[in-house]
Amino acid sequence: MGAANLPDPQGLALRVGLALGALAGATALFHFVVPANPTTVALSYLLLVLLAATEWGLLEATLLAAAASLAYVAARSHRWPG
Numbered sequence: 001m002g003a004a005n006l007p008d009p010q011g012l013a014l015r016v017g018l019a020l021g022a023l024a025g026a027t028a029l030f031h032f033v034v035p036a037n038p039t040t041v042a043l044s045y046l047l048l049v050l051l052a053a054t055e056w057g058l059l060e061a062t063l064l065a066a067a068a069s070l071a072y073v074a075a076r077s078h079r080w081p082g
Contacts, residue, residue, distance in 0.1 A: 007059065015056045019064040022048055027071050042072060 026044055030036045036044075045068040053061035 007057075012059070015052075015060050016063055019048070019052045019056075019060055020067055023064060023068055023071060027075070031075070038072075038076060041075070045072060 023045070026048060027041075030041050030044070049061050049065045049068060052064045
């Protein structure tokens with residue numbers, strides 16, 4: 001009954017990996033290439049989460065939101081440049 005509603009584990013892992021890779025790329029871009037203030041970084045993270053929610057679904061977006069929150073807090077604690 002519930003087996004048809006379960007996500008494909010390999011597809012889920014791929015989507016989460018792509019989402020986390022995009023987050024890492026955005027973080028590296030704002031840290032090393034483009035000087036940005038924390039508000040710009042936070043809004044960029046929000047756009048990534050909204051894109052993941054729109055394209056893939058709630059689970060992927062929730063995991064990305066948690067990772068983005070941790071990345072933002074970590075960056076703020078190390079005095080984000082910009």
